[in-house]
Amino acid sequence: MSVHFKQDEPDTSNRLDDMKQGVIGAPLPRVEGMAKVTGTAPYAAEYPVENCAEGVLVTSTITRGEVTRIDKDSVLSMPGVIAVIDDERLITRPAQGTANEAPQQKPKSVSYWGQPIALVVAETFEQARDAAKHLKVEYREDEGAPLSPDAVEPEEQEGETVHQGDLAHAMAQAAHSVDVTFTTKGHSSAAMEPHAAIAQWDGECLTVHASLQMLNYNITELADAVGLAESKVRLISRFVGGGFGSKLGISEDVVSASLAAMQLGRPVRVVLSRQQVLQCIMRRSETTQRFRLAADENGRLTGFGHEALVSNLPGESFAEPVLQSSHFLYAGQNRELMLKLARIHRMTAGSVRAPGEAVGMPALEGAMDVLARKIGIDPVELRLRNIPEDNPEEGLPFSSHKLAECLRQGAEAFGWDPGPRKPRHTREGEWWVGTGMASAARVHNVGEARARVTLKADGTALVETDMTDIGTGTYTILAQIAGEMLGLDPDKVLVELGDTRHPRGSGSGGSWGAASTGSAVYVACTALREELARRAGIAEDELDLSNGRTQTGQTLTDLLGGKDMAREGHYEPGDIAADFTASGFGAFFAQVRVNRFTGETRVDRMLGAFGFGRVLNHKTARSQCIGGITWSIGAALTEALEFDPRDGHLVNCDLAEYHVPVNRDVPDLEVLMVEERDPAASPIQAKGIGELGMCGGAAAIGNAIFDASGARIFDYPMTPDRVLATMPVD
């Protein structure tokens, strides 16, 4: 039985708080944790499949043009080689998040260096890898492809444009103003598990073990790509070795393995090499962002301008939504916001953890720091003075808003010095030491989701949905939600995820998984409670099921009477999305040291204070936060994609030269979770967590670099060369 719930109104009943099991929010270890720490959790490429052939992708060595010939004979005689797949249905780019249709196909048409054009299949991985290097390909190159965002006239993204009041006038009249331009380099998700798929074809149905975040959309994308009905496709992603946006849509491994399996009639595994993951999955676009901030003598914003330039391939709808939180974070009656997209021939740009705010917020918060220094007020105070009552553009109320609490509590816990102070105030040996702060903001998203909850006759529960757990803690929090609602210890709740045979969840992306699929589980459990209440003769809102027994002494198993009871919860975001602006908020504080000789920066300590609605598990929520802060460190100091100026290829396409932070880059981190229930965010009052931790954190570090060394840097990442070029001479 399916129960539908569409949220059109805020829900202030906070039902989960009425339950007596006491497991919601508890810092429980992950239910799948033992499998992970013992290496027994199977990831996509690791399923034992008999007679599995191995495929390796061949990628383009031109930037734009046509493949005129693939000389299959050049490899078919090599040992073990079975086939060269150059099917027109191969995809050449990954699908964008929630695309729900196949991405660009027709692999003979090349639009970026490194684009997949064919798959070589052999008996063993070693044979396929060697043969892929030997495949002879001829091209007709279409010279002159634009490669740099400033090489073309960019397209305005009109939906993002805001002209409100007269910013130029506000700037001219302002007691204090800043007009600064920041840049950020491209980022890679660089999930630790490379994209991988094992496809099996039985002549009618296609089953694919893959590493994907959003099976509900991925099944449609795959069915569309290979030309099958969705009912003939099954996707399985029980364990996903990190996603961070790179596995939102189907990727080239999934479709090439599928087509090869269908053509050859035997299972085929395709695992992208690390270089291929970097070169032909998603990049976060580089950005150029101009800020104009006008303030009165008290530091209240009268004008707010944010114009950004990003890039993507022709034909892609995605434009890094840099302005996302700028629309509502700070006051300012006179507003100019504009996003422009340059069409260039670098690899596909798409979602990388926290698309938009991940780079928009560090730039905005850097500009705010410049303004605070100019006015001469505490940067915490500047932010507190500019928290708007309502969304300053749309006039909508906020669903809930904890920025002020995060700023105040964070500052106190960190021991923030409100100043006034000048840069280069503290030196320890070779190192300048300073502190910086920034606000955090990330829009809250929810999506439609379904989950089935079955109370088993033996008094345990089973939760089934095709939702994924990409390291976020989904397995655990769904067990906690069901456990809380049904009066079960979470170890009595079995959660099965990542299989399209289950009801369709929201998938993991945009930090929406917990609030969306968690709400579907909540809806199903509410329906189960109603039936149990009816059987027990107790009103549902009074029913206490804790520890498997009602307040009148009936046991759960009695009420079930030897039979399973199942309900499918179907949650849908409703009109409420149009009535409120919903966002997570927070604040970052960082202490850094900058070497006066070499410009090297080290983060000494960092604190994040966040308000993101109900916390479903304090352990996994905190882990999401420290993960986000770690990404902030990477964005601030080390991560930068470098593209060749002549053919646009990604130059630093490995983990030796694309510098994700290492353990030594990350100090002990402190996380404060500010208690909050957001009645409009979701039926469980929870908001997204996974991305907020990196939405602004890089600015806390950048601002601290200025406070420490006097180097005001407008370009992320702040590598030693950039610090040296900017740091005043001793």
Add this chain to the structure above:
Amino acid sequence: MRPFQYDRARTLTDAVQITQGEDAMAIAGGTNLLDLMKLQVETPGKLADINRVGLGEIADTDGGGLRIGALATNTATAVHPRVRADYPVLSRAILAGATQQLRNKATTGGNLCQRTRCYYFMNIDQPCNKREPGSGCGALDGIAKLHAVLGASGECIATYPGDMAVALSALDASVEITGSDGMERTIPVRDFHCLPGDTPWRDNVLEPGEIITAVTLPAPVGGTQLYRKVRERSSYAFALVSVAAIVEMQDGVFTRADLSFGGLAHKPWHDPRIAQALVGNAPSAQLFDRAADILLEEAQGHGENDFKIPLARRTLHAVLEQASENAA
């Protein structure tokens, strides 16, 4: 990886024999060679596994120095009591490189032969004169952040990426080499690596069929020994600039200043004129600048790596300041 014939050498003679021939190579730790073989940057037809030929020993020499076998792992060398006590710059340099996992496999000989990390060298679909003579240098007008500012040529601007050899250069160690004819020769580490010139494919002076058997350190010189590595991450990253320094002072003036530099050139960079400028003088910012002027006299940036020139100067300052404080 191309198919290859794998042979396990049991003795040095074996090893030398197996590695005869155009497309034969010796494999020890494998941490660099297998990396490059997977990319087909290296495509040996024959691989001689020399791990069991007994060249792992670290032993005192008659002259009070230390002989480090070619197959001693980086870890074995870095933690060796005598290296820690008498050649701390070598321990420090090794520990600043790579990771414990890699150092546990990487060997003395292999590390000396480590190839460049130039992006264009490592991508067989890009031009590179080192990998494919005559194809051009991709880095020259490309992305050259890692690249050389000293001793480069129009053919190649790659850098030697290692740390250990920079310390060996400062220590004036020697490399023992055995040839196909059983002939042995010894050359200073400072002369082991080549500048690219018009033969950029040549990383070092090893002739085909020659194998490194050991590195010999001279008798301990004492002094203050430092290895300073500047990199983009705090660990597990190649040097932007590194400095190995052995410094002694007496009565307020430098009596020894043996310095070698990494990250700047196709080889660990050692310029004896720097020691000449420093020795006999008291430490001062002006003196350090004079040393940097000598070091960087011929320095030439390629846009993206221009920063290495001021960075080298400043790192040299930092090292000399620290070393003179420690030594005083």
Add this chain to the structure above:
Amino acid sequence: MAETISINGTAHPIPDDPRITLLDFLRHDLRLTGTKKGCDHGQCGACTVIVNGMRINSCLTLAAMHEGDEVTTIEGLGTPDAPSPMQRAFLENDGYQCGYCTPGQICSATAMLGEIANGWPSDASETLDGPIEATGDEIRERMSGNLCRCGAYANIVAAIRGVAAEEGA
């Protein structure tokens, strides 16, 4: 007698194709998929295993090079029924998220405590000859060969410190 490698105490014949890395031998031939392939180039540490007591990247070594060697993988450290102290500590401290780098982290951490016990210095050590303690700074440097993209480092360090304290390292 065929040449063999001992994996978690069991002897296995060396594979025929010399191109097979120790990592692919474990994952593919032996189906010991606990050891992960993250980069295949020694740049991430997900493939870390312990060979004759030393942690190494199994992706950068050929199976054929390990005749007679003793290899310990994550499966050899502990099982769901009998996890090792380090495995338990990672679980309790949430020293992982997606779990993909985790076996490599745990193998690495296990061997690392032995290195500290041996008194081996690291880049973070103040002196080369002093006693080494499992401080946060030491652990962070010594674990920098194991990337974790989820960003669990702070919890990984906490897990290792806990085990080190218990073992009196």
